[in-house]
Amino acid sequence: MHTTQKKTYIILTIICLLGYSWLGYNLVITTKPESSAKTVCVIKHTTGIPCPSCGSTRSVISLINGDFSKALYINPLGFLIAVIMILLPFWIITDLVNKKNTLFKFYKKIEIILQKKIIAIPLILIIIINWIWNIIKEL
């Protein structure tokens, strides 16, 4: 039990660090003229169609620039990612300082909630609809 908790915190920290460095890299890239951000999406490289979360980097970047409607148009998932990326570091640090596991408890609770069919099926449908919209927009 204790090892899974430690693992969860390590994975979340790594995701957070990688996310911020990826975002920073993209912010620097987009400020330079005549250079476009590269995509690392495997689905897009192999099949040519965008994946459900393609465009979320661009969405977060437009959020940083204050362009909410553009962010919503590019990929609504960007809002979710932005909220997670803002909350996660603070939560991890407060947990580390207070030596509590509130984030881990919350994570486990969310996992159990998401596994309920009543909640899971609508969410899957939303993701699929968003995916179809992504394909239509040709991100």
Add this chain to the structure above:
Amino acid sequence: MLITSRLTNFNLSNQYTNIMTNQKADMFMMTNGKFFPSHQLGHIREKLLKIDENNWGSIQMLQFKDPTTALILSLLVGSLGVDRFYLGHTGLGVGKLLTCGGMGIWQIVDWFLIMGACREKNLETLQRVLY
């Protein structure tokens, strides 16, 4: 005379149940061995021999996740996190889905980790009944 015959009777029935549990345990190991980490198989068999007769029903009702299915899911739709959702690691699945399979890196790492993770998950399921 009566006592000794009863004693032998008791011994015989005891032996009989022993053989039955042995057979059941072996049968379980043969059909479900592939679902568990190989270094834990001996330990699992020992545990199965010790458990109560009443617990067998609930153990045989258990549903295990197939590592091969997990690998196929990981290879085909790993960047959507479906393999992690299949194992019940919903949080990691959402993480993979939102990050395009961890920018492709996590997805490739999971091709190699997912079968082991699946076997560990099955062991967890079994341990919930065994302990």
